[in-house]
Amino acid sequence: MSPRAALIYLMGGKAADGTPISAKYVGDKRLIETAIATLATDRALLLLGMPGTAKSWVSEHLAAAVSGDSTLVIQCTAGTDENQIRYGWNYAQLLAHGPSRKALVQTPLLRAMEAGKLCRLEELTRMGSDVQDTLITVLSEKMMPVPELSTAVYAVRGFNVIATANNRDKGVNELSSALKRRFNVVVLPLPDDMEQEIGIVVKRVGEMSQALELPAPRNVAQEVARVVAIFRELRGGATLDGKVTLKSPSGTLSTAEAIGVVIGGLSHAAFFNGGALSAEGIAPNMIGAIVKDPVQDKVVLEEYLETVLKKRSDYAAYYHLLSDLV
Known part of the structure; x- marks a missing residue:
C-alpha cells in the first residue's frame, strides 16, 4: 500500500x-x-x-x-x-x-x-x-x-x-x-478522553463478541461506561470530578483490560444470565484486573469502594458485589 x-x-x-x-x-x-x-x-x-x-x-x-x-x-x-x-x-x-x-x-x-x-x-x-x-x-x-x-x-x-x-x-x-x-x-498513550475510551471498548467488544459467536448483548454501552469510569479513576488516582484523591493499584487498568473484563461479563451473560450484561458477570472479572497484588491492591480497592462507590446509587450493584468478592 x-x-x-x-x-x-x-x-x-x-x-x-x-x-x-x-x-x-x-x-x-x-x-x-x-x-x-x-x-x-x-x-x-x-x-x-x-x-x-x-x-x-x-x-x-x-x-x-x-x-x-x-x-x-x-x-x-x-x-x-x-x-x-x-x-x-x-x-x-x-x-x-x-x-x-x-x-x-x-x-x-x-x-x-x-x-x-x-x-x-x-x-x-x-x-x-x-x-x-x-x-x-x-x-x-x-x-x-x-x-x-x-x-x-x-x-x-x-x-x-x-x-x-x-x-x-x-x-x-x-x-x-x-x-x-x-x-x-x-x-502510544492511553485515551485522554473518557468518551473516546468508551467508544473503543464498545467497538472492540462488539467485534469480539461477534467473533466468539456470543448473542447480541443488551445494555453494553451503559455497563462499559461504568467499567471505564472505575478504571479511569483508579488509574488516574482521583475521581472524575477531581474532588477525591485516590490510591492507584499496581496494575495498569488499561483499555485492553477493560475490554477483557467486559468480554468476560458478556460470556457470563450469554450462558448464565439470559443475555443481559450486568454487574453480576462483570464484577468477578473486574477483581482479577484490579487486584494483582493480593495485599496492596486489596487495600486500594477496599478504600475506593468505601470512599467513592458506596456513595453512588447507580453503582450499588458493583459496590455490593465487589465488596463481597474482595
Whole structure:
C-alpha cells in the first residue's frame, strides 16, 4: 500500500473506489502518520507505551499494510539469544556438509531482509542488552554479516523493523544509546478522553463478541461506561470530578483490560444470565484486573469502594458485589 492508503487502512475512511474501511486504531491520527512516514525511510520504528495501548495491534497492522505480511515476528524474552535474532544452523547439515547456505537456518529478521519486508520485534527491552546490540549493524548498514560463510546478506529495498517496548515494566533492559539512535520512537498513550475510551471498548467488544459467536448483548454501552469510569479513576488516582484523591493499584487498568473484563461479563451473560450484561458477570472479572497484588491492591480497592462507590446509587450493584468478592 501507499503511505496514504496505509493511513486509511489503520485509521478508517474510504478507499479510492468508495469502499468503506473500518478503523483498526482509534487515537491520534498524527501518531500513525509519523509511524508510517518513519517506515517509508531507512529508520526503524519503536512503538513505546504502557501495557494495553495497542502497540502490538498497531505493529501487526502496520506490517500488514506496508509489506503485506505481519508474520515475520520475533517475540523477545530474557532467554532470546543471538541465534534467534541473526541466524542459526541445521546441525545435521552442518556435520554432513560443513558450513553452507543450505545449513543456515533463517530467522524472521533474515527472511525479512531477503524479501524486503517488515520484521516485528515484540517487547524489545525484555531481551539482554548484548543481544539487542546485534541489531545495530542490521539497522545502520542494512546488512547481516555471516562470517562462517565469508559473506553477508544485504537487505532488499523495503526492509525495515518495527519494535515494541513497554515503558512500565520493572527489570527490563534499557536500550543502549547507539541502538536508540537507530529508532524513531512513537509513544502510544492511553485515551485522554473518557468518551473516546468508551467508544473503543464498545467497538472492540462488539467485534469480539461477534467473533466468539456470543448473542447480541443488551445494555453494553451503559455497563462499559461504568467499567471505564472505575478504571479511569483508579488509574488516574482521583475521581472524575477531581474532588477525591485516590490510591492507584499496581496494575495498569488499561483499555485492553477493560475490554477483557467486559468480554468476560458478556460470556457470563450469554450462558448464565439470559443475555443481559450486568454487574453480576462483570464484577468477578473486574477483581482479577484490579487486584494483582493480593495485599496492596486489596487495600486500594477496599478504600475506593468505601470512599467513592458506596456513595453512588447507580453503582450499588458493583459496590455490593465487589465488596463481597474482595
